[in-house]
Structure formats: C-alpha cells, structure tokens
Amino acid sequence: MTIEFNHWPLDRAQRYRDEGYWIDKPLTHILQTRSQSQPHALAIVCGERRFSYAELDQLSSNLATRLAASGLGKGDTALVQLPNIAEFYIVLFALLKAGIAPLNALYSHRKLELKSYAKQIVPRLLIASREHEVFRSDSYIADFKEVGTHPEITLLLGESRHEKNLAEWIETSGRRAANFSPTEPGEVALFQLSGGSTGTPKLIPRTHNDYHYNARASAQVCELTAQTRFLCALPAAHNFLLSSPGALGVLYAGGAVIMAPSPEPLTCFALIQRHEVNTVALVPSAVALWLQAAPEHREQLHSLEFLQVGGACFADSLAHQVPGVLGCKLQQVFGMAEGLINYTRLDDSDEQIFTTQGRPISPGDEIKIVDEQGIPVADGQPGMLATRGPYTFCGYYRSPEQNAQAFDNEGYYYSGDLVQLTPTGDLRVVGRVKDQINRGGEKVASEEIENLIVMHPDVTHAGLVAMPDDRLGEKSCAFVVSRNPNLKPPTLRRHLMELGIAEYKLPDRIRLIETMPLTAVGKIDKKHLRQLLAAETTRTWLQTRVLQLVEDCEDLDPEENLIFYGLDSLQVMKLAAELKERGIVVSFEELADSPTLASWWSLVDTRQKAA
Known part of the structure; x- marks a missing residue:
C-alpha cells in the first residue's frame, strides 16, 4: 500500500538518478550511517538531556517496533504535534523507519488546523502532548470524529495511562518483535505544510529521494561538519529548520542539534554560551529582536559563527548589522517547503550576502522569471518565479484545483514570489504576487516598501497591506512597530521620500502599533x-x-x-x-x-x- 501523490515525469526522474541527485536511499539512511560511524557522538541536546546517535537510533527503533506490532506500517499516515523537544526527532525517525508518513503540525496550531489536517490525511496514528490546549482533556476525540476520522492509536506526552504514554512506547520496544521498514525511496516519506500566511496550509508530499537530496545538498553548500552545533529555535517541524539544512542536514554532517523552546534572545544567548553553538537559523523578525538585545550580551555569543536568515525577505539595513552586532557571518536563505532552496555562499561578496537571497543549491534546478503573460522578463527586471527540479514537488496532496493554478504545462511550479535576477546570478526577492498592491495600475511590491521603512533607525518591524479604494482600486497601509513612542507618520514618509522612491509607492496610510502579529513560523501575519x-x-x-x-x-x-x-x-x-x-x-x-x-x-x- 502506498500514498498517492503527483510523481515526477519518468524522463526527469531517470535524469535525477543518472546525475546522482537521487540515490534511492530512505531518509533513515542519514541516522543509520551516523549511528554506525560515530555511535557515541552527540546528536541532540534537550535541556539537561543529551542523546548520542546510537541512542537516537535505538529509541526510534523501540517506537517503530511497537508501532509495527500494533499493525501500523507502509501506506499509513500520522498526525504529529510536538514542541521543540528531543522526542520530535525520535518520533520522526521512528515513523520513517516504520513506513508511516507523518504530517508534523506546528505547536502553535490549534483545533481548526488540526481538524483540517486530520480530514485530509485520515491518520491511523496521533502523537501529541497533554500540555497543548487541544489535548488537555479527551474532548479532542469528538473533534476528530466531527471531520470523519478517529485515529486508532493515540500516544501523548504527559499521559498517565500506560497504553497511551508516548514516553513509555519510546523507552521499551515491546514484548514481541515486529518487522518494519521504510517506504520505497521514490514514495512519500512525510508531508510538509505550505508556507502561506493566510488560510489553512496545503499539504506537500515529500519523498525520501527528493528530501534526502534537499538536506544533503544543503549541508554541503552550508559547509556543515561534525563540529556543527546548530540551535533549533524556530519550530522544529518547519521546513527551514528540518531540511534547509536544518536538523537533517546537521545530522547528515554528523553535528549536533541544540533545542531551544523559542527564538527569545536571552534564552537563546544562554544556550549558545553553554553549548558553544556556532550556527543558528532565524526569520527576520527574530533577528531584529536579537540585534536589539545583543549589545549587552556579546560575551555570550563568542562561539556563534554563522547566522542563517530565511522565511521572509531580509531588509538590507538589518543584514548589514549582523556581523558587527552579533559578531558572526550572515547567510541568507530563500526557500520553500515545496522545494527550491537558495543560499548565499559563505565566500560570497558582502554585496551578495547583504542584498540578495542567494542562488539554487542544485545544477538540476531550473528557473524562469516571467511576467503576467508567462513571457520571460529582461535580466534584472522583477517577475514571477517558476521552478522545477530534483527536489521541487509536482503537486499538492489531493488538490487538483490548486495544482492547476500552481503549475504550467511544462511542470514548472509558480511559487508566488516576485524576484529579480542579479548580474551575479543571485535572486533578489522583492515581494509576493499576492502581496502586490495595484494602486491605480501602478504595482507596489509590499516587501520592497517594508524593507525601506525598516531602514529608519526607530523602526523594528513593518508590514504593508492593501486597502480598498473607490478611486484607485487599492491603496496601501503600512503597519509599523517603533522603538520610539514619539515617531509620527510624516517622519516616515519623509524618510521614504529621502530614499528617492516614486511617490506612488509612499504608503497612503501609516498605522503605528505596539507589536507586529506573526504567524507560527515568525512571518508577518x-x-x-x-x-x-x-x-x-x-x-x-x-x-x-x-x-x-x-x-x-x-x-x-x-x-x-x-x-x-x-x-x-x-x-x-x-x-x-x-x-x-x-x-x-x-x-x-x-x-x-x-x-x-x-x-x-x-x-x-x-x-x-x-x-
């Protein structure tokens, strides 16, 4: 039994194998290789707990054995929701070993999202935490029945009943042996969530072949080694933190993952100092907070060597501050859970690192930048990004209507990003198609204006959205968070005009707010x-x-x-x-x-x- 998904065309699949992108190994090969070559090396640090590669391998096998003995295996799905703790990775590898495809919900997701995911994948297994509000009582059972599904097995952290206690299932392998094995390398390994900031995320089936290559190539581009100590401060389930290069890339390289409950600066600074963390991945909003807090805590950051910033476009003004304030190199990351990943390289020029979002990781990545009619734009001009390649998926799960809109007849996926190609071959993200404001026929890319507003020394966050207008169709409204309570909208407009932007790009309205609403992964909501x-x-x-x-x-x-x-x-x-x-x-x-x-x-x- 296999999970349905949109396969790569046969000719492209064969080419990816011939060129070595797909090696026909399951994702569990990452852990298996390291547990054999360096069994006692540190793999995961979670609070006071430390797990070697051998322990991670053994504990995940314990759970896989118990699941297989319970009748779960290839073709089954699991809905998983765990916070940033070691059990997240133990469960992930256990499910991969047993051939069960997980959908890892973010810990901030609540009843609405979880019911939607359950309805889509109809999981036989549910794994969660009693500390989460949805699972503090057994009322969640009725919620799942409401959408026509009821997981046969539920395992919960913090559960008092033995038969549902996740920790007990992990610690013991069960009384009877059971055979288990991963799904075939060309089949679905796991589901990722689309990164859109509106609506319930669509599901992205990722295969062993494409996701293994995603993590492997990312680790090589980012020059990860066995000495890498990676701080996981954003949600562990997010594609950025899982495979770009994320935990899978770090484990592939033989490094260690240090768990943090959140990107809150002071908590993270203490972990960096204690565990000599040298690499961290953040979204721009978190970096802004770190830059504010760092001057008084520089002694805690002496081990930090690389800061990867992704998830949203990073303002040039903030990018330039990273080396001086945080004392580390900056690497920009532009990727998507659907596939394509771009990085600035560690030896790139300052201009590339500070002002672009890098270039693709693979020679097999095919990219075109087109206008609204699908015609390629001139070099350096903004246009819509379309891509296909050895780790870019071929369709959302059971979403024919969405796929008809997202793909062209050549199999290129349209990400919704507006980008420019620089003379150095790097991509510069200037906005999102859906974030584009049409002001009387003049197009305004929201992220461009947001980045310019954030250049003002009193501004920490900015978000630009469209508002209806009877005369122009749309006008723009900028929501701004300032560290200066006396900052006024005219000051910001003067700031923008002094930067030399076209008048039509000036926000029609500027609204100062105390805090910026963020999505679960730290993007502006x-x-x-x-x-x-x-x-x-x-x-x-x-x-x-x-x-x-x-x-x-x-x-x-x-x-x-x-x-x-x-x-x-x-x-x-x-x-x-x-x-x-x-x-x-x-x-x-x-x-x-x-x-x-x-x-x-x-x-x-x-x-x-x-x-």
Missing part, C-alpha cells in the same frame, strides 16, 4: 493586519453612516442607545442591508437587540474575522 484594517474601515464607515442617518448630532457616545439619537427601526433595517452589500451579514434583529455603536462595532468585527 498579513491576514491579521488585513483584518485589523478591515475592522477599522468598517467601524469608521458605520459611525459615519449613523451620523448621516440621525439629525442634530455631530458626535456619538459609542455606549449610548442610538434610539436616543433618533435612529428608528427602518433606518436600522437599511443599515443591515448596506452591511450585507459590503459582505458583512448582520441581521436587523441582531442590530436592534443591542442598538449602541460599540456593540455594533463588536458584532461586525466578529463577522469579518469569521469571513
């Missing part, structure tokens, strides 16, 4: 920003509309009953109809039940978030 903007826009419209309907009133107390201002039931019915035209379904009865502006704001906020 554009969906949340759009919700904030939509809520504010609707609140302003609603207040203006009510003032138009009532007489002899220039201002409203949001807590006062609007009947006292002269608003009648016919006018409330009209407001309900107008809200529906704006895409917000609120009944006349709901408005009439609590006729105050404050309660109406709350009601429409809730409806907009649900939509």
